[in-house]
Amino acid sequence: MDRNGLDLPDHLLHGLEQGHALRSGGYRGRFAPSPTGEMHLGNLRTALVSWLEARRHGGTWLLRIDDLDTPRNRPGSQASILSDLMWLGLDWDGPAILQSHYRGRYHAWLSWLRRSGALFPCRCSRRMLLDHPIYPGTCRDRQQTWGWQGTRLPSWRLRVPAGDPHGSGDVILRRADGFVAYQLSTVIDELCFGITDVVRGEDLRASLPAQFSVYAALAQQPPRFLHVPLLRDQQGQKLSKREASAGLAPLRDAGLDAAAVTGQLAASLSLVEPGARLSTHELLQHLMHQSADAVDS
Numbered sequence: 001m002d003r004n005g006l007d008l009p010d011h012l013l014h015g016l017e018q019g020h021a022l023r024s025g026g027y028r029g030r031f032a033p034s035p036t037g038e039m040h041l042g043n044l045r046t047a048l049v050s051w052l053e054a055r056r057h058g059g060t061w062l063l064r065i066d067d068l069d070t071p072r073n074r075p076g077s078q079a080s081i082l083s084d085l086m087w088l089g090l091d092w093d094g095p096a097i098l099q100s101h102y103r104g105r106y107h108a109w110l111s112w113l114r115r116s117g118a119l120f121p122c123r124c125s126r127r128m129l130l131d132h133p134i135y136p137g138t139c140r141d142r143q144q145t146w147g148w149q150g151t152r153l154p155s156w157r158l159r160v161p162a163g164d165p166h167g168s169g170d171v172i173l174r175r176a177d178g179f180v181a182y183q184l185s186t187v188i189d190e191l192c193f194g195i196t197d198v199v200r201g202e203d204l205r206a207s208l209p210a211q212f213s214v215y216a217a218l219a220q221q222p223p224r225f226l227h228v229p230l231l232r233d234q235q236g237q238k239l240s241k242r243e244a245s246a247g248l249a250p251l252r253d254a255g256l257d258a259a260a261v262t263g264q265l266a267a268s269l270s271l272v273e274p275g276a277r278l279s280t281h282e283l284l285q286h287l288m289h290q291s292a293d294a295v296d297s
């Protein structure tokens with residue numbers, strides 16, 4: 001049995017087949033925050049766009065919590081993400097998906113990729129690679145071991161063919177600290193959860209070449225991607241999760257309700273006039289009417 005020419009063990013094949021079946025049922029989007037702190041208005045605005053796109057298409061919208069990088073997780077932030085989304089009226093379908101529940105699956109993919117010769121161990125330090133925006137292939141053809149050397153493990157890199165059009169270089173799929181890399185877990189999840197459309201922040205556009213290389217290595221079709229411009233503060237700076245001031249709490253404390261905040265976010269996207277107050281479902285209706293009018297005229 002195989003899917004697109006890969007000689008896969010049954011359990012991996014099964015995950016892909018399931019995702020493939022889900023994808024053929026229509027639009028499936030997702031929002032995938034990391035529980036590394038409170039969400040700021042920029043994260044919420046991206047979530048709003050992702051939700052609107054899914055709902056506009058009559059699709060499914062999943063919430064995935066990217067909690068694999070445990071040292072970066074902050075206690076309480078998962079709960080605050082869920083409650084902020086609910087407060088704003090961004091309802092997701094099914095239970096939230098925790099990546100930490102799927103560690104076995106990512107590691108099974110890593111083992112398979114390693115056995116099939118698609119990976120190599122790399123012992124380059126961050127500092128050695130500082131001057132190379134794209135990995136220069138230093139460890140590619142060295143006969144290295146996969147085990148500890150002193151106190152250090154190698155990272156595991158994907159051998160990306162020289163003529164690869166995406167220009168990602170050899171992507172790290174398992175980090176030197178042993179954690180599964182985001183570039184692998186996100187691709188496996190889009191495939192296994194049957195995601196057709198990823199709507200996320202502009203800051204993640206830079207990870208697209210790496211992700212395309214992973215899809216290519218797995219001989220799978222990537223979803224469609226839409227990257228949403230980041231909300232900036234008055235000084236034009238990116239908002240940071242570390243500044244609680246940029247989140248919902250101060251607005252709620254100042255007495256704003258969800259309709260006022262939704263209005264503000266929608267106005268910042270020029271979807272409604274400044275000062276509008278409306279629920280996320282009213283905003284959705286408003287946009288659906290607008291696009292129906294555009295088709296009629």
Ligand code: GLU
Nearest residue numbers: 032033034066186200204
């Ligand atoms: N968890 C990642 C982040 O918050 C985003 C994943 C994605 O949308 O691809 O930066």
